[in-house]
Amino acid sequence: QVQFVESGGGLVQPGGSLRLSCACASSRRLFSTYGMGWYRQAPGNQRELVAGIAVGGSTNYADSVQGRFTISRDNAKNTVYLQMNSLKPEDTAVYYCNTRPVNYSWAQGTQVTVSS
Secondary structure (H helix, E strand, O other), X not given: OEEEXXXXXXXXXXXXXXXXXXXXXXXXXXXXXXXXXXXXXXXXXOOEEEEEEOOOXXXXXXXXXXXXXXXXXXXXXXXXXXXXXXXXXXXXXXXXXXXXXXXOOOOOOEEEEEOO
């Protein structure tokens, strides 16, 4: 089983930045052996993949965040990050991390609200 604790969300004005963190606890496998992803769900919408990072470090992004968001990982700290710049109101959502593909239960996520 893998457990996730997301943090770093908040209220930010359009154009602002936030850095999300996700601490992972795995009872069986090393964190470094998992592909990881950041996902988000806005009210009334399905949960979607925002960014992914593979075991080898390659990354991919949803078109809507390409060039604005950066995913990274620190295997020594069992943590994955999401740097979000140039935030837009449409980025407002609850942000979650999980493995990629998704194999484990979702945690509570962290709320990101972009509003003036």
